[in-house]
Amino acid sequence: MANLKQSLYSQLTRAKERHVVQQLVATLSRKDLVCDCRDRTVLVTALGKCSLWPQALQLVAHPPHLVDVILMGALVTACGRGRAWAQSLECLQWIQDLGLELGLFTLNAAANACVSAHAWAMALHLLDLDNRDDLRPNTVSCNIMLSACDKGGQLQVRHSLLRSMEDAQQAPSLITLNTLIDLCEAAADWALALKLLDAWPI
Template sequence: MLFEAMPKAKVQSNIISCNATISACEKGGQWQQALMLFEAMPKATVEPNVISYNTSISACEKGRQWQQALKLFEDMPAARVLPDVISYCATMSACQKEEQWQPVLTLLEAMPKANIQPTVISFSAGISACEKGSRWQQALLLFAAMPLAKAQPNVISYNAAVSACEKGGQWRRASILLESMPKAKVLPDVITYCTAMSACEKGGQWQQALWLFDAMPKAKVLPDMVTFGAAIGACEKGGHQRRALILFEGIAEQVVLLHCFLR
């Protein structure tokens, strides 16, 4: 409303107001409105800059419009606007969310050629894309390349790599990644444990899955319902019905504790 109320002459000379309005639409989840404003800029003799493109790509990412985000990114060179690290990461995130792993890897590989240093965000997006594309080997290669690129892995990077191993049936590699986290000064969370346990359970390693479950309190990680389910599944496969029943009863205790905490 404020944007539309501005005198036309001021709008034509003020790219800041245009970008601010696109950004507001992006944060409000209005990707169609953001694109309408972006496409109207040249008609108002306002040339989009890298911020205009980045906010529009981010709006498409939030609206789950990966094709539109990729098109905006690919249009940047023709508009004589150089993509920056935000342009790459926002586009990769848009593609990764919709399980489009091939464009994500292409963008990640293109970053050094464009003299842009890949970040932990871009690597994490690449690893997650490989996980969704069932390419666990590629995911681990990207994870291993992070220190060389001076991108310190975080819990998101680890979780994506562990999940890739889980989908690839690599329970041992998933366990090794989890065990290596404290040395890297990265604290595992409930997602890390749950995914590693699922990998062990799928691989018939019920004892390892239960060992991970028992290790959670020591790591100050509170098990959730999914984690309990993975542990019970491991007991079932190992023929430990009594332990499974004890774990099932533990779910009720966990619900009571959570209820008290929320109160």
């Protein structure tokens, strides 16, 4: 039985087609080979990659007590991949109701889901961490906030985000620069775009 479980999980991590992922998840569940949070996280991650977030939600909800922070983070990400931003927010509330730690990875995933669904204001709200001592935005957080500003036309916010990144000594990624240049283009601020490229070579 152990060899069978290992083989099925190995196939699941490599599977890309939706119907294959669904079949493997069904087989693992039917054979009672989903034993702990680690197993469930593998299933939820595979379902999320195929945007099968309803099945991921159902899997985590039964039984609801068998969850941890990593599993819930995978679930938020799965909902985000499917642009189910409302469900991502429900998962955040679920995490808090369970008394689990709400980590930056999970907040980033939920905020990214909001940006993908054009709920840019909610994304900015989620990553407004000024009143929290335990979490600080990282480069991924800043990229998400910049994308939210871009989609929401909030050009003025870019300056405060730039200052925040500089104060935190965060190195920008290529995504950071691309998004900033898009914002500069929208504001017809080509001088700032050139300045950013000169200051932050990638």
